[in-house]
Amino acid sequence: MSDPREWIAASQLPGIGPATLARLRQEGVCITRLLRAEIALPSTIRLRRDTLEAIHQFQYQGARFTEADQLLQQADTLGIKVLGFSHADYPELLAAIPDPPLVLWIKGEVAALNVPQLGIVGSRHASRSGVQLAYDFASALAQSGVIACSGLALGIDAAAHQACLDVDSATVAVLGTGVDRIYPRRHQRLSEQILASGGVLVSEYPPGTAPLPGHFPRRNRIISGLSIGTLVVEAALRSGSLITARQALEQGREVFAIPGSIHNPLSRGCHALIREGATLVETIDHVVEQVGSILGLLVQEPTRHQASSQSSPLAPELQQLLQKIPWEPIWLDTLAGQSDLPLPRLQALLMQLQLEGLIELTASRVCRIR
Secondary structure, three states: OOOHHHHHHHHOOOOOOHHHHHHHHHOOOOHHHHHOOOOOOOOOOOOOHHHHHHHHHHHHHOHHHHHHHHHHHHHHHHOOEEEEOOOOOOOHHHHOOOOOOOEEEEEEOHHHHHOOEEEEEOOOOOOHHHHHHHHHHHHHHHHOOOEEEEOOOOOHHHHHHHHHHHOOOOOEEEOOOOOOOOOOHHHHHHHHHHHHOOOEEEEOOOOOOOOOOOHHHHHHHHHHHHOOEEEEOOOOOOOHHHHHHHHHHHOOOEEEEOOOOOOOHHHHHHHHHHHOOOEEOOOHHHHHHHHHHHHOOOOOOOOHHHHOOOOOOOOHHHHHHHHHOOOOOEEHHHHHHHHOOOHHHHHHHHHHHHHOOOEEEOOOEEEEOO
């Protein structure tokens, strides 16, 4: 399916996801033709009862195509972009999880969804030190080219987003509402700053969707799914942050946890994750190095044989960018204009050059050192 209205219609049927659609395709069943009652469902395919009932109801009423058209028109009016699962810009990491959303509703720069990012999550009622830790980690990572992905909630989420903004970096906010309904309302200005910075608001829920309690645990899989790993800063034993972390583990992603006092209830969730195999984090450098390793960007210590030979050649895109970086510090905005690259893509490439030891990267400037 390439038409977004078809993905929207399919996304509103219970039990229909990418895995079910793939099974239908293997059996030669086109979901669009099925919903239009142009073909029958083969007897060899078994679906949930509520899914079958929804398909039959759709076939006889066809209301969901009308609803999809209305949602697309509403999205266009509000400046909201729509990505179906088969769209070329659909994030690759998110597509790889067991239960990816069939549709993404997006405000902001779609390209930011494919920039290397780390999920940073934690308590809405975080301590002052917890908020500072989230801010410091997100700031350091953003300056290394890895942006924060979080949920726009109070506490840890807000600190991670704000840290990225303060170093002129993009950030990704995954909502449990429609992207036109900011929750909590006090983060309306923060959401506007995210969009102004080249960041993005994303949700699997269509415009107008209210902040229902069940939406937030479900959206957590998108935070972990978009990210190469998830960092938990402060979390109680029963918290949404632990849901995100465990979903990250199920998705095969790295989980980092910052330990704290054994007397602090907000440390117990992190301690539980560490016992379950999460990486214990003590320093910012530790996370930056680990993230670099995950991305496959860290340069291994050269052997004597390697030291006597020339280093591996850079990819053409990196080589072209390196040639544009002067030996004196240059503003990132200036370099972005000269290189004709969007800022999120530029930051990702600069991180690779920094890890190669070829440049020095600060919050807003860069210069060549080798």
